[in-house]
Amino acid sequence: MTTLRFCLAAALLTSALIAQKDAGGVPAPTEALERGRTVYVLSACHYCHGVDLAQTAMGAANLLHSRMVGADVGGNLMGPLIKAGLPALQTSMPSYYDMTPQEITDLSAYIHYLRQKGRYAELKAAPLPAGDTARGKTAFRGSAKCAGCHTPKSLVSRLKKTPPERTDQLLLPAPHSRFTENAQPAEVADLLAYLDKLR
Amino acid sequence: MRLEDALAWQPPATPPFPDTVGGIHFGVETFSFHDVPPGDPAQLPNILNGMLYAGIPECEIMSGHIEPFPNSATGWWVQTRRAPEFPKLREAARQWRLTVPLDYYVNIRKRFEAAGLRIYYYNINFNETFTDAERDRTFEAARALGAAAISSSTVLSEARRLVPFVEKHRFPVAMHNHNNLVDPDQFATPASFEQALAMSPWFLCTLDSGHFTAGNNDAVAFLKQHHDRIANIHIRDRKRNNGPNRPFGQGDTPIKEILLTIRDNKWPVRCYVEYEYGSFRSSAEEVRACMEYCRKIALS
Numbered sequence: 462m463t464t465l466r467f468c469l470a471a472a473l474l475t476s477a478l479i480a481q482k483d484a485g486g487v488p489a490p491t492e493a494l495e496r497g498r499t500v501y502v503l504s505a506c507h508y509c510h511g512v513d514l515a516q517t518a519m520g521a522a523n524l525l526h527s528r529m530v531g532a533d534v535g536g537n538l539m540g541p542l543i544k545a546g547l548p549a550l551q552t553s554m555p556s557y558y559d560m561t562p563q564e565i566t567d568l569s570a571y572i573h574y575l576r577q578k579g580r581y582a583e584l585k586a587a588p589l590p591a592g593d594t595a596r597g598k599t600a601f602r603g604s605a606k607c608a609g610c611h612t613p614k615s616l617v618s619r620l621k622k623t624p625p626e627r628t629d630q631l632l633l634p635a636p637h638s639r640f641t642e643n644a645q646p647a648e649v650a651d652l653l654a655y656l657d658k659l660r
Numbered sequence: 661m662r663l664e665d666a667l668a669w670q671p672p673a674t675p676p677f678p679d680t681v682g683g684i685h686f687g688v689e690t691f692s693f694h695d696v697p698p699g700d701p702a703q704l705p706n707i708l709n710g711m712l713y714a715g716i717p718e719c720e721i722m723s724g725h726i727e728p729f730p731n732s733a734t735g736w737w738v739q740t741r742r743a744p745e746f747p748k749l750r751e752a753a754r755q756w757r758l759t760v761p762l763d764y765y766v767n768i769r770k771r772f773e774a775a776g777l778r779i780y781y782y783n784i785n786f787n788e789t790f791t792d793a794e795r796d797r798t799f800e801a802a803r804a805l806g807a808a809a810i811s812s813s814t815v816l817s818e819a820r821r822l823v824p825f826v827e828k829h830r831f832p833v834a835m836h837n838h839n840n841l842v843d844p845d846q847f848a849t850p851a852s853f854e855q856a857l858a859m860s861p862w863f864l865c866t867l868d869s870g871h872f873t874a875g876n877n878d879a880v881a882f883l884k885q886h887h888d889r890i891a892n893i894h895i896r897d898r899k900r901n902n903g904p905n906r907p908f909g910q911g912d913t914p915i916k917e918i919l920l921t922i923r924d925n926k927w928p929v930r931c932y933v934e935y936e937y938g939s940f941r942s943s944a945e946e947v948r949a950c951m952e953y954c955r956k957i958a959l960s
Binding site for chain 2: 484501504508517519551553558
C-alpha cells in the first residue's frame with residue numbers, strides 16, 4: 462500500500478506539473494493575437510491542428526504548409542471554410558457557423574502568426590540547396606515580390622554582413638511575413654545568392 | 661488540477677469510487693486526456709491520475725495511450741497513409757504488436773487494478789492496413805487488458821473482414837460512429853450501424869452521441885431501439901448540422917434524456933464521458949466537470 466501511495470503521489474505531482482502549462486500552448490505577444498489564440502483554443506482547433514500548427518491529428522490539414530492558408534488575407538479564404546466545416550472528411554471538421562466576423566479576423570491573424578513562426582523555424586533549420594543568382598533576380602522581381610518595396614540599389618547599403626544575418630533579414634516574419642509563410646527552400650537560396658551578389 | 665491541490669489531495673484507499681451513479685455505469689474514453697501525448701506509454705500514470713481526480717472508475721483505453729507509436733502509424737486516417745514514411749512506420753507498429761509479450765498488456769491491466777480502476781473497453785481502430793495476424797493479436801491484447809469488448813472507429817468494409825475474427829475469438833467489437841454522411845462505408849447513421857449488427861451477434865455499437873447528433877440523427881430513438889446491442893455511449897455535446905463540440909449542456913446532444921432513459925430502464929449501457937471542446941484548463945479538470953454534469957443528472 463505504501464508503494465501504491467508513493468506511485469500515485471508521484472503520478473499526481475507529474476500530472477500537476479503538466480497541468481501548470483497553459484493548455485492552449487504558448488501565449489501570443491499582443492492583445493489582438495491573444496484574442497485569436499482564445500478563439501483557436503476554445504474552438505478546439507489545437508486538438509487536430511496542434512498548438513503550433515505542426516500537428517495533423519485525425520487526418521487534419523497541415524496548416525503550416527496549406528496553400529489555402531498561405532494565400533489567405535485576413536480570413537477571406539479561411540473564414541468561409543471555418544463556417545462551413547468539412548463534413549465529408551473521414552473525421553469531419555465541424556462547422557463553426559456561429560463564429561462572428563471579428564472572431565474570424567482574430568483567428569486568422571493568430572493562425573498566420575503561428576505559421577510565420579513555424580515556417581521561419583523550418584526554413585532556418587532546413588539545409589538550403591545551392592542558390593542561383595539568375596533565378597534569385599527573377600524571384601526578386603516576381604514571385605517573392607521584393608521589388609514592390611525595394612530596388613537592388615537601395616538594398617546594397619542595408620544588407621547585413623554575414624549570411625546568417627542576411628537570412629534573418631529575409632525571413633524574419635516582420636515585415637516579410639507573407640514571403641516567410643510561403644517561401645520554399647530553393648527560392649530562399651536563390652534570393653540569398655542574388656543578395657550576396659548585390660553586395 | 662493546481663499543484664497545491666495535487667499535493668494536498670491523497671488518493672483514497674480501496675475502492676476509490678462506487679461502481680455506479682444513480683444506477684448508471686460511468687467511464688471515460690481516454691482520448692479525453694488531450695494533454696497526455698499518444699505514443700508514450702510512460703505517460704500512463706497521468707491517465708490513472710486523471711481518472712482518480714475525475715472520480716471515474718473505468719475507461720475505454722485508446723491504443724495510442726498504451727502503444728509506443730502514435731495513431732498515425734496505424735493507418736486509421738487515410739490521409740496519414742500518403743506520407744512517404746508511412747509504410748515503414750506501419751510495418752514497425754505491426755511488428756511491435758505481433759511480438760510484444762501479452763504480459764505487457766497484463767501489466768497495464770494490473771496498474772489500473774492496483775489503483776482501483778478498470779479498463780472496460782479497448783479502443784483500437786481496425787482498418788485495411790491490418791494483417792490477419794495483427795487482427796488476431798488485437799483480440800488477444802484486448803483479453804489480456806481485461807477488456808469486455810473492443811471499441812473501434814472503423815468502416816463497414818472492415819467490419820465484413822472482422823466477422824470471422826469475432827466468431828473465432830468469441831469476443832465483441834463495438835462499432836464507433838462519426839458523422840461523415842457522404843461516405844457510405846462510414847458509421848454515421850442508424851442504417852450503417854444496423855448493417856454491421858446484422859453481420860454478427862458479436863458486433864455491438866459504441867454510440868457516439870455527439871457525432872450522432874452532429875449528423876442530425878436522434879440518439880435517444882436509436883438507444884430505445886438498440887439498447888441491447890449498445891456496449892457504451894460516448895457522452896459529449898455537439899451542435900447539430902456538423903456543429904462544433906460544446907461544453908456539456910451547451911450543445912444539441914440530448915445528454916439528459918440519454919442518461920435518464922438508461923437509468924430509468926435499468927439498461928446495462930455504459931456511459932463514457934468524452935471531453936473534446938476547447939478549454940484553457942487541464943483535461944483532468946474538464947473531464948471532472950463533464951462527469952459532474954452527468955452525476956447531477958443521474959442523481960436527479
